Amino acid sequence: MPMDYKVSGNDIILRQPDFDLGQTLDCGQAFRWEEISGGWQGFYKDSFLIITDEDKEENLFRFHDVSEEEFLTVWASYFDLDEDYGKLKKRFSSDGTLKEACAFAGGIRLLRQDSWEALCSFLISQNNNIPRIKGIIKRMCGLFGGFPTAERLASSSLDELAPLRSGFRAKYLLDAARKVSSGEVDLEELRKIPVEEARECLKKITGVGPKVAECALLYGLHRLEAFPVDVWIKRVLAEYYPDGFPEEFREVGGIAQQYLFHYIRKGR
DNA sequence: TTCCAGGCGTATC
């Protein structure tokens, strides 16, 4: 499916069905986006973006002050524009619950986030709520002048992280920073190896259990077979899938999970 | 005031 976009002055105009900014950027997968008039602003690594709805009827979006090269090399990947979500949703529609979830919020896309940032984000997410997760990450970026690299974080102390008010999670961040910066956990390598091995490798980090490992795999490494189960997904599984989640969707279970998560929280 | 939040480490059985 060729990408449908054009250059407009300093901006890029994209035509993209199956894409809703709020549903995608505020559904608990990424925590560095904030709503502005007509759209959203946020970061991928150090790249800043303002993206607005250009024409909702026509599925048009405006990427502000973005060169064609930056659009193609950074944002097209970040927003997963190569994936045909229409086709995915069609596939999911053979299941009644998933059909409902996709009908409720069919504009969700699975972002291809930075692996290190996603790992940190979901370490912070544990036993926490979304507004506070955002607050902690915002304070972290403020403290370090952008999202800190693993190396930078590894060279800091618990005292330095105190202003984050991240509670017991601060020590987890430091352990992750040490193991990633030393190469003991090689995040990029985890894209290639069998998912079960990648899971076990991530769990070497203190504070990474089953849930955080799945989130790091899905949101940071785009391992679509990862299926994070939190309290909300537990409710979905208990209520709608008492015999287990359908095996036929397992290879893209992470995307299905994203629709279901949003649906159970906001959709009924 | 008490409960809960995209859990995990530890102790105990």
Place this chain on the structure above:
DNA sequence: GATACGCATGGA
């Protein structure tokens, strides 16, 4: 291997 409890913080 299963289950119970504490953990930092702050909003509801």
